[in-house]
Amino acid sequence: MSSGIGRSQLAARIARDIPEGAYVNLGIGAPTLVSNFLPADSEIILHTENGMLGMGPEPEPGQVDPDLLNAGKVPVTELTGASYFHHADSFGMMRGGHLDICVLGAFQVSETGDLANWSTGAPNSIPAVGGAMDLAIGAKQVFVMTDLLTREGESKLVSKCTYPLTGLACVDRVYTDRAIFEVTPAGLCVSELFGGTTLEELEKLTGLALSIASAATPANES
Amino acid sequence: MISKVVDSVGAAVSDISDGATIMISGFGRAGQPVELIDALLGQGATDLVVVSNNAGNGDHGLAALLAAGRVRKVICSFPRQSDSWVFDELYRAGKIELELVPQGNLAERIRAAGAGIGGFFTPTGYGTELGRGKEIREIDGRFHVFESPIFADFAFVSALKADRWGNLVYRKTSRNFGPVMATAAAVTVAQVDEVVELGTLDPEVVITPGIFVQRVVAVGEREWLAGGKFIGRRDLAQ
Numbered sequence: 001m002s003s004g005i006g007r008s009q010l011a012a013r014i015a016r017d018i019p020e021g022a023y024v025n026l027g028i029g030a031p032t033l034v035s036n037f038l039p040a041d042s043e044i045i046l047h048t049e050n051g052m053l054g055m056g057p058e059p060e061p062g063q064v065d066p067d068l069l070n071a072g073k074v075p076v077t078e079l080t081g082a083s084y085f086h087h088a089d090s091f092g093m094m095r096g097g098h099l100d101i102c103v104l105g106a107f108q109v110s111e112t113g114d115l116a117n118w119s120t121g122a123p124n125s126i127p128a129v130g131g132a133m134d135l136a137i138g139a140k141q142v143f144v145m146t147d148l149l150t151r152e153g154e155s156k157l158v159s160k161c162t163y164p165l166t167g168l169a170c171v172d173r174v175y176t177d178r179a180i181f182e183v184t185p186a187g188l189c190v191s192e193l194f195g196g197t198t199l200e201e202l203e204k205l206t207g208l209a210l211s212i213a214s215a216a217t218p219a220n221e222s
Numbered sequence: 223m224i225s226k227v228v229d230s231v232g233a234a235v236s237d238i239s240d241g242a243t244i245m246i247s248g249f250g251r252a253g254q255p256v257e258l259i260d261a262l263l264g265q266g267a268t269d270l271v272v273v274s275n276n277a278g279n280g281d282h283g284l285a286a287l288l289a290a291g292r293v294r295k296v297i298c299s300f301p302r303q304s305d306s307w308v309f310d311e312l313y314r315a316g317k318i319e320l321e322l323v324p325q326g327n328l329a330e331r332i333r334a335a336g337a338g339i340g341g342f343f344t345p346t347g348y349g350t351e352l353g354r355g356k357e358i359r360e361i362d363g364r365f366h367v368f369e370s371p372i373f374a375d376f377a378f379v380s381a382l383k384a385d386r387w388g389n390l391v392y393r394k395t396s397r398n399f400g401p402v403m404a405t406a407a408a409v410t411v412a413q414v415d416e417v418v419e420l421g422t423l424d425p426e427v428v429i430t431p432g433i434f435v436q437r438v439v440a441v442g443e444r445e446w447l448a449g450g451k452f453i454g455r456r457d458l459a460q
Contacts, residue, residue: 049326065454067393067446068395073250086402095345126313164351
């Protein structure tokens, strides 16, 4: 049985697909790990939807500025070339298609690229959406970063989302601990396999008919 | 001579009536006009509708207003946070109404109100629970939902400095909803660290022109600045 790769390795893998010059929004949670693996010498500009481009890492202790937070309300820093703007401009950057890439977490992604990541629909839960729906439909490319399976062992890749939707047909690519999946008009196509995972195994775990890109090879796991 | 400066936060909120709709700037605690909210708490108006990104943190500011039972309805994008126990309890007890709006739609609905736009079509929310029941239109091959403007009787914003005309500059990500909310209310009240002499603010860096601001009240320098310089802080902003 294969095991896949860890969160940090996955974050590093995603970082390799983010080109120099890209404007990128990293969603709250695991996607923020991607920033740890962006090459220090590359000019990749991070957007935080509460109103900043050019966001830097968390501050040193003692240098926390309560006026300088990211979308997760975590203190951050300002890099050279940063800019601030109000919320309507910030969301205009997404909705208007100016942002190149966003990386989001997910509860479920369907084979047609529908995303569910804001609510489990559980009774008595407090609904909260934040910028999830804006991000899902806004960026030029929407990447999802997630484990393939839930803690209960259910596939997060599904034929149709059962959780409340965040956006329809909005996901371009799903990076999981087992493989990378491209959302194509013909369904999900595996472009890279991790940790000895096989296509047959993925089909068994997801219950979906998957295709595999001719160039797909087991990833270099250095 | 124009002077929008009022002497106290109490005077700045004294004419708010029961049932008023109030926009409150801030993203979490950054840019939350806490002194104005506290003054409103003391002022006594009730049955309020609050428009804000979040629904209060901890026990202070907006959370205290909610806890005092003064808010009938909250229009926001993200009420649930690790420290939103006041809202959570009221909501579960059915004691507060919630209109949940995707964050960008919330900002744009406020902007639309301030800009005299009678609503707009947006792809955000199409096909989701939050788009349900709304007018749908296909524009350039993409489905959009209709969103209406949000007006307010009052807007509370938190800025760094103002002059007596109400020109405002902000600080870092505490700007967030301030500039759009300032445009969308009949009366915008800005709390600022300092009111400076007219002519001191560089016209090129004014973010909110004074036309959008009716009242300005100085509340003193924020704890993490001294003479305008950042002096750092150890605790987390949350």
